[in-house]
Amino acid sequence: MTPFLSIIIPAHNEERRLPDSLRRIMTFLREQPFTAEVLVVENGSQDQTAEVALSFARRHANVQLLRESRRGKGLAVRSGMLEARGTYRFICDADLSMPIEEVTRFLPPQLEGVDIAIASREAPGAVRYGEPWYRHWSGRGFNWLVRLLAVPGFRDTQCGFKCFRAEVAEDLFRRQRLEGWTFDVEILFLALKAGYRVVEVPIPWYFDPESRVRLWRDSMSMLLDLIRIRRNWWQGLYDAPN
Ligand SMILES: Nc1nc2c(ncn2[C@@H]2O[C@H](COP(=O)(O)OP(=O)(O)O)[C@@H](O)[C@H]2O)c(=O)[nH]1
Ligand SMILES: [Mg+2]
Numbered sequence: 001m002t003p004f005l006s007i008i009i010p011a012h013n014e015e016r017r018l019p020d021s022l023r024r025i026m027t028f029l030r031e032q033p034f035t036a037e038v039l040v041v042e043n044g045s046q047d048q049t050a051e052v053a054l055s056f057a058r059r060h061a062n063v064q065l066l067r068e069s070r071r072g073k074g075l076a077v078r079s080g081m082l083e084a085r086g087t088y089r090f091i092c093d094a095d096l097s098m099p100i101e102e103v104t105r106f107l108p109p110q111l112e113g114v115d116i117a118i119a120s121r122e123a124p125g126a127v128r129y130g131e132p133w134y135r136h137w138s139g140r141g142f143n144w145l146v147r148l149l150a151v152p153g154f155r156d157t158q159c160g161f162k163c164f165r166a167e168v169a170e171d172l173f174r175r176q177r178l179e180g181w182t183f184d185v186e187i188l189f190l191a192l193k194a195g196y197r198v199v200e201v202p203i204p205w206y207f208d209p210e211s212r213v214r215l216w217r218d219s220m221s222m223l224l225d226l227i228r229i230r231r232n233w234w235q236g237l238y239d240a241p242n
Helices: 018-030 049-059 073-083 100-106 133-149 166-175 183-194 215-234
Strands: 005-011 036-043 063-068 088-092 116-120 127-129 161-165 198-202 204-206
Touching: 005 018, 005 073, 018 036, 018 049, 018 100, 036 049, 036 073, 049 063, 063 073, 073 088, 073 166, 073 183, 088 100, 088 166, 100 116, 100 161, 100 198, 116 183, 133 215, 161 166, 166 183, 183 198, 183 215
Parallel strands: 005 036, 005 088, 036 063, 116 198, 127 204
Antiparallel strands: 088 161, 116 161
């Protein structure tokens, strides 16, 4: 059976945040009129993330755990997106920094006729709660580079909540090459080149001080990734599945 919605949760060292998030997601899904599956994708954790997800999966038929050997959020999201069966496929950060109830705003009947809906912390109507200034400004700096070098037009490509129609997900994530934090930019770059209809959904976003991002090291490799996207495009590497 094809579920209406697949929720894909990339999880790295999330033993602390994952149980509560999964409980909230299951409670939310029970109240919805549609069918859904949840895929937790773990890779490279040093803690009990996989065990936590597995024990949840044993108790809930619509929850499953996927694992990858190498690290990287992009790699995890890719395998989740391609393993998922839902008509709509939703990336969801394990910290639920956006309340899960907002998900319905990314789906019919509330949102019709779009290929991709991305959560935005910058679009009019969005609110950020509790974010320290240095995180905000490093994010704004990165967005400036994203718009300059790769994807014009979006004020926030990095928010961890994005919804794809099944066929669009199959096309884009098959061609994805970046395995780390910059995969969102690559996916949106390919989406615009393919002419998919992308809309931004302004959300309330609650900063969670626990972060897997290492500000200095990760921003350098993310900058290089932006250049890689351009280079891959010129070399025709996106013409066929990776
Ligand atoms: N599977 C997987 N998930 C990751 C990896 N790195 C980050 N994540 C997940 O990506 C999401 C966002 O991470 P988070 O630390 O909240 O980043 P921030 O909100 O941008 O500070 C969380 O669900 C993380 O568990 C990784 O290497 N593998
Ligand atoms: Mg977070």
